[in-house]
Amino acid sequence: MTATSTQHIRGVYISRFIYYVGYYLLMPILAILLQRAPYAYSLSEVALAVAVYGFSERGLSIVVTPWVERIGYQRSQVIGYIMGAIGLFIVAWSTAFFGVVGALAFAGIGFSITGVASRGYVNRLPVEFRMSGFTAMYIGINAGTAIGTAVAFYLPYEYAPRWVVLGTAACIVIAAGMAKWMLERTPGVASGITWRECFRNIWDDGDSYGVRRGFGLIGISCIAVFLFLQIFELVPLYFEQTLVLPSYVGIVLSLNALIIVLGQQRVRILFTILHSRWRDSGLLFGLICMTLGMMCFAVYWNVYTLLPALLCVTLGEMFIFPYIDYLISTDTHETLHAYLQSINHTMAAVARAGAAYGGIHYLGGVVQYGWPVVGWWWIMSTIGGLAILVMCVMRWRRDVCGGIKTQH
Numbered sequence: 001m002t003a004t005s006t007q008h009i010r011g012v013y014i015s016r017f018i019y020y021v022g023y024y025l026l027m028p029i030l031a032i033l034l035q036r037a038p039y040a041y042s043l044s045e046v047a048l049a050v051a052v053y054g055f056s057e058r059g060l061s062i063v064v065t066p067w068v069e070r071i072g073y074q075r076s077q078v079i080g081y082i083m084g085a086i087g088l089f090i091v092a093w094s095t096a097f098f099g100v101v102g103a104l105a106f107a108g109i110g111f112s113i114t115g116v117a118s119r120g121y122v123n124r125l126p127v128e129f130r131m132s133g134f135t136a137m138y139i140g141i142n143a144g145t146a147i148g149t150a151v152a153f154y155l156p157y158e159y160a161p162r163w164v165v166l167g168t169a170a171c172i173v174i175a176a177g178m179a180k181w182m183l184e185r186t187p188g189v190a191s192g193i194t195w196r197e198c199f200r201n202i203w204d205d206g207d208s209y210g211v212r213r214g215f216g217l218i219g220i221s222c223i224a225v226f227l228f229l230q231i232f233e234l235v236p237l238y239f240e241q242t243l244v245l246p247s248y249v250g251i252v253l254s255l256n257a258l259i260i261v262l263g264q265q266r267v268r269i270l271f272t273i274l275h276s277r278w279r280d281s282g283l284l285f286g287l288i289c290m291t292l293g294m295m296c297f298a299v300y301w302n303v304y305t306l307l308p309a310l311l312c313v314t315l316g317e318m319f320i321f322p323y324i325d326y327l328i329s330t331d332t333h334e335t336l337h338a339y340l341q342s343i344n345h346t347m348a349a350v351a352r353a354g355a356a357y358g359g360i361h362y363l364g365g366v367v368q369y370g371w372p373v374v375g376w377w378w379i380m381s382t383i384g385g386l387a388i389l390v391m392c393v394m395r396w397r398r399d400v401c402g403g404i405k406t407q408h
Contacts, residue, residue: 009136011182015175017140022171024148033161038095049101056108059349061116061342068116074183076117081176083110088169092162119341123329131326135268138322146257214332214340217324221344222351223387224320227290229352231313234359242373256314267318284391286319291384298377
């Protein structure tokens, strides 16, 4: 790369920030918007449309990675943003249900491409700049999320839904321009491998440290996603069904992004110190924090427990999510970086779906059969506790058995 690494980091930060502002201008109100004229879809149709959009936006990372590798990371980001904008423009002017669903899926595929490409772009930075790059990208994501979510409910989605979609598309176009202007064009990976070759390498090197390390990090990420999304996707619904849903819940939840924006750089320093003294201790600390957040609700199910639970989960998120991709890029073979990161994000999408389905299914038992509300949160606490136990046992085995030498 010819430009400075600092400029690369700034470019990734700005483009992802603008994208997430646009994304969260629409995502929180998408289900409401699709029920309004001129769309006027039924709830079942809205559920399908939102599900397709949500999964394609994250779950298809595993599919698009080979093309991103060959096209190049900077160009892939621009193409992905343009695809997303085109899909949203179609949504803004079409009312046919399957046309809108197809357009949302097309936009989601574009956004999957940008996600893979932005992570791959940071992977190409010198090793000493990668952690700063992933941290900056993560801060940009959360800053955009906070602003987009705060503004979304003030938009005229009740009487001008198409203009809301067009506003989101405009933000995506600006993000494409920033990626084109601020990021250096990187050539495609001439030695890039196909998914068949990737899995053949994983199969052939299945006993190697790097492969097992990558899938171990993916497992930690999935557990963290499963616990994290309980707060943001299930707690409001649980409050509404079993207690009361006060208006300030949204303000409390918005503290998550604010804390990350203000504190992630400090956490990066602490994570580096912990990781240098005891590898993976930062990830372990993050899981402990998330488990404590679940235990807050398990011990005392009340609206006022939301704040301490949110603080615990947010701190855990700050120690895990920005650094999983970073550790994959440093602890596994270079040819597998983008593929393992794509598997990570696809599995995170699956974990997200599992968290929502399991939690809502249990809530049905609470409402219909009188199951204890705290039972679900004890289940979540148990899952987190088991993950912590496994990490400690694995660390003990490495210490006692002398560890396993890294193979590349």
